[in-house]
Amino acid sequence: FLALECERFSICNEEKRNLSLGGHVGFDSLPEQLVSKSVTQGFCFNILCVGETGIGKSTLMNTLFNTMFENEEASHYQNGVYLRPRTYDLQESNVRLKLTIVDTVGFGDQINKEDSYKPIVDYIDTQFENYLQEELKIKRSLFNYHDTRIHICLYFIAPTGHSLKSLDLVTMKKLDSKVNIIPIIAKADTISKSELHKFKIKIMSELVSNGVQIYQFPTDDETVSEINASMNAHLPFAVVGSVEEVKVGNKAVRARQYPWGVVQVENESHCDFVKLREMLIRVNMEDLREQTHARHYELYRRCKLEEMGFKDTDPDSEPFSLQETYEAKRKEFLGDLQRKEEEMRQMFVNKVKETEAELKDKERELHEKFEQLKRMHQEEKKKVEDKRGYLEEEMNAFNKRKAAAETLSLSQPVKKDKDKKNRSVNTENQSGVSASSSKVMMAKANVEPLNCQSWWQAIQCCTCLVHNATWRPGGLF
């Protein structure tokens, strides 16, 4: 589309070289420029909490962010697992954070938990999909797009002290290629120090032996590699959450008060809460965002595009641009659509033809029937005529006989004639039966006279043909 004539200009790439500067140029302010821009824009961070009902997800979030996020206790009787995202706008000094916390409601409560992981995976994929759709738009504004992709999944492990539950393993395995996972041991104030040590080792070994990829705090940056490396060894973090304050010494600290003592949330010898907060928020938040975008999202995008049939650049042939293949797909789709339209049109036409044919058949049937009826009627007529003729003959014969008899004598009695009354109604029409006699005939047969000229009209008053069961071929006589 853009025919670039490479011969028109030459590009000489000199060897990249390192030059020493003769003074202070000033581009060392570039990081500050970048930071000032991102502070103006604001940050966003999305946390997914996966764990059984009641395991302390909401409390931990409240404790981490020192805020009472509104939430009601969840019930154990959900039909399935569903995700509940909530967004909050927080601010600390001049930094604005749009925090989204996604809760998995109903996780672990069902009797059959085979599909429990599905809503979670679907939610994560949907956020990726939304971002991808935005990226593929013609007019897009990625710089002020509200990024809802999950940056971190905190997986809450129940403090059984033994090992992971089967549901945990299955779920984490399904999630590890889609999101950064940090496993944490919830309600860790029920495990003693020695039990905890064994528990942690068991959990990590189970994760490793099943190939579950959890998030590793990055050690490539010298400034933070040491602390990150040491924290990696403390996984999974054993946490205790609390929003209630208890007076310890002369300070009020967040803690849980038991008859036997006070578990202090921010005491590092009591639990790993401080470690979690340090790693999650104060040191690696930006890295979590970056990993989500550069690794998990790219993987999703790549799979999705390959699924849709895109190929990457072929060294031999022309490099495909996403848009070009997209266009090809669109053309294909439009072609499909056209074909489908044709099919449907064809189907419609066929249906119409069919119906037409059916109607024609019916028409023919009715016509036939009408003809048949007409024929029958004619037959009847003829029969009646014949009979009449016969009767007439008889009458004549009778008359003759009568006359003969009369002439013969005056002593013979007169025969009573049954059909005498017929004589009186004789109006003459050689071609057909007299209207009156046919009327009588019909009255006998219990049939209305045919008033209609055409078969179609006959059909319209169907009833006039068939309103009585006696009207059947041969039913007259």
Add this chain to the structure above:
Amino acid sequence: PNQTGRNRSHTVGKLTEKQYVGFATLPNQVHRKSVKKGFDFTLMVAGESGMGKSTLVNSLFLTDLYKDRKLLNAEERINQTVEIIKHTVDIEEKGVKLKLTIVDTPGFGDAVNNNECWKPITDYIDQQFEQYFRDESGLNRKNIQDNRVHCCLYFIPPFGHGLRPVDVEFMKALHEKVNIIPLIAKADCLTPNEIKKLKDRIREEIDKFGIKVYQFPECDSDEDEEFKQLDKELKECTPFAVIGSNTVVEARGQRVRGRLYPWGIVEVENQSHCDFVKLRNMLIRSHMHDLKDVTCDVHYENYRAQCIQEMTSKLAQDNRMESPIPILPLSTPDVDTEKLIKMKDEELKRMQEMLNKMQQQMHDKEQ
């Protein structure tokens, strides 16, 4: 059962010192990561030969990028075509690494017939956009190189009375593809009054011809008054009148970059001599990142949108069919056709029913 709960947005408000959570360190985290990753910047310089472009670049970056350059004679330049030459250098300052690319355009405006002499330049810029577009659209996006031109310094000769036709045409051809910063070159041949007059004239003409040069972003409302005043002065000073120098001279007891004349020494970094310092501060120390952002968010996006629309219209022409479906999303079918089909379906259903009724009637009567 598997529904996602409705997402409501809440404002929780500011956290006090006591409730310190720690995400205020986010800017530091970003800072740290950006330093580790390093930065890159591509600067284009355009203008006729001898306007002092290379000298200015050397002065800006306090280094010598053009060691073994060959200059052409007049006769060699009669039919000169515009070349594009890239120099890439890695420079570092206080731990911050910058990969700087200078795109030179020798030959621009040098030939006798300079019709469309900016075409190779616009082509080059478009080519970088296209390359980025392809890379961004590919499946493997791990190592995309950003070669897009972030800024173009355009050198206007100081000898005339304002913009010349070639200046206007050049800037109009490029103003929607790249951030243009016009400069008055070799300003040491103009007195302060002349400079003022020329600047006013040029600003007027830029307005008149509708040329969109790079605009400084408004400074934050919470900045102090002094900063705001400086910012205002900066904006009123454009186009910057600059002087560059490859030589160091001694002036007022110091060694400075400057030009030695019989009548005095012109100091490059003296704000009363020229606007070099303003340019340097603006270009490098405060707005370098913004230039990159505007290139990414505005110029590149415009290019991309245009490119896609061209592709779409071309395909539509090829198919010679009405495409009621937009490029996105792929999955929604045509609403109108569906309606029509539904209608016809219902009609058929009705006819069928009528027929059935008649059949039934006949069947009943037959019984």
